[in-house]
Amino acid sequence: MVRGLTLLLLFQLCGEFISRLFDLPIPGNVLGMGLLLCGLMTGHVDVKWIEEAAELLLSNMALFFVPAGVGVMVYGDLIAAEWLPISVATILSTFIVMAVTGKLAQKLESPEATDVE
Amino acid sequence: MWSDLVASPLFGITLTLVVYLLAQHIYKRLNSVWVNPVLVSIVTIIILLKVAGVEYRDYAHGGDILLFLLGPSVVALAVPLYQRREEIWQRKRPILIGIFAGSLASIVSACGLAWALGGSREIILSLAPKSVTTPIAISIVEKIGGVAPLTAAIVVLTGCLGAVCGPEFCRRIGITSPVATGLAVGTAAHGIGTARMFEVDRLAGAVAGLAIGLNGLMTTFLLSFLMAFMGY
Numbered sequence A: 001m002v003r004g005l006t007l008l009l010l011f012q013l014c015g016e017f018i019s020r021l022f023d024l025p026i027p028g029n030v031l032g033m034g035l036l037l038c039g040l041m042t043g044h045v046d047v048k049w050i051e052e053a054a055e056l057l058l059s060n061m062a063l064f065f066v067p068a069g070v071g072v073m074v075y076g077d078l079i080a081a082e083w084l085p086i087s088v089a090t091i092l093s094t095f096i097v098m099a100v101t102g103k104l105a106q107k108l109e110s111p112e113a114t115d116v117e
Numbered sequence B: 001m002w003s004d005l006v007a008s009p010l011f012g013i014t015l016t017l018v019v020y021l022l023a024q025h026i027y028k029r030l031n032s033v034w035v036n037p038v039l040v041s042i043v044t045i046i047i048l049l050k051v052a053g054v055e056y057r058d059y060a061h062g063g064d065i066l067l068f069l070l071g072p073s074v075v076a077l078a079v080p081l082y083q084r085r086e087e088i089w090q091r092k093r094p095i096l097i098g099i100f101a102g103s104l105a106s107i108v109s110a111c112g113l114a115w116a117l118g119g120s121r122e123i124i125l126s127l128a129p130k131s132v133t134t135p136i137a138i139s140i141v142e143k144i145g146g147v148a149p150l151t152a153a154i155v156v157l158t159g160c161l162g163a164v165c166g167p168e169f170c171r172r173i174g175i176t177s178p179v180a181t182g183l184a185v186g187t188a189a190h191g192i193g194t195a196r197m198f199e200v201d202r203l204a205g206a207v208a209g210l211a212i213g214l215n216g217l218m219t220t221f222l223l224s225f226l227m228a229f230m231g232y
Helices: A002-023 A030-039 A048-058 A061-081 A083-108 B001-006 B009-030 B037-051 B058-070 B070-076 B078-083 B083-091 B092-116 B121-127 B135-146 B148-172 B176-200 B202-229
Strands: none
Touching: A002 A048, A002 B009, A030 B078, A030 B083, A030 B135, A030 B202, A048 A061, A048 B070, A048 B078, A048 B121, A048 B135, A048 B176, A048 B202, A061 A083, A061 B009, A061 B058, A061 B070, A061 B092, A061 B148, A061 B176, A083 B092, A083 B121, A083 B148, A083 B176, B001 B009, B001 B058, B001 B070, B009 B037, B009 B058, B009 B078, B037 B058, B058 B070, B058 B121, B070 B078, B070 B176, B078 B083, B078 B176, B078 B202, B083 B092, B083 B176, B092 B176, B135 B148, B148 B176, B176 B202
């Protein structure tokens, strides 16, 4: 467990380092995910080392978003000032994106790969 | 005496965990998507802090420690991607095209709707990266000239909405494949949507995790291209 967490943090740190070094618009954790995937694919990292730690974090990922959501309270006034365009655009656009992405991806998937209920 | 206890990380972490566990309990009992544990926890904690007169920055001493774990969690998304690499690689075309279309649809629909409803320039620009994961959205919005804190709030709200309604909405409009559902929710609702997809299906969660990164990249490039094209 400690080894897994250490590796995950190490990859995140490498990602942060590269992101800063080249002034990239991609955050360190997303780069870290890419680096870890490369490490797993090339066989430099054994999935057994990190499986347990990754499972622990991923199965509780929703919890880590709660403090970010509570942060919205600080910007209540900002949102209240133009609540109509903000709320309508946010809500409708979220559904539009899901419909466009989901429908298109499903259409492009081969028929045998589609899980028909 | 009380103020330094409230300002200690112990307070923020314990409050978040207790509320989250209760919210999860309610979610399991009622079995309804409307009581999504993330959304219920956020609303409950905001109300509790307001009622008790606790400042957000005091809560954040503990909250930030939990938030920190989001970083290694994003790195950990490589594990399900690796485990399901063959199924994902087989579907690389629908995945890439689906995310690209979603990224474009998000920018056009969010900005277009805000513009049509008379939103100010700052609001329109702040909405542009709304479906992108928070750290990428912030770096985008700082570049194009929106209001970063507003974007952060919109991104979280979008994520909650996608997590609450996403899987049910997809089913209602006839999206049945786990890959397409994972892509739809991951592209629209980034990490919060992905967390929800992992509850539904492992493969859908893995694809949603991939969509977080790819949608972030595509939106970054699309927006810098669109901004240059429109002469901003």
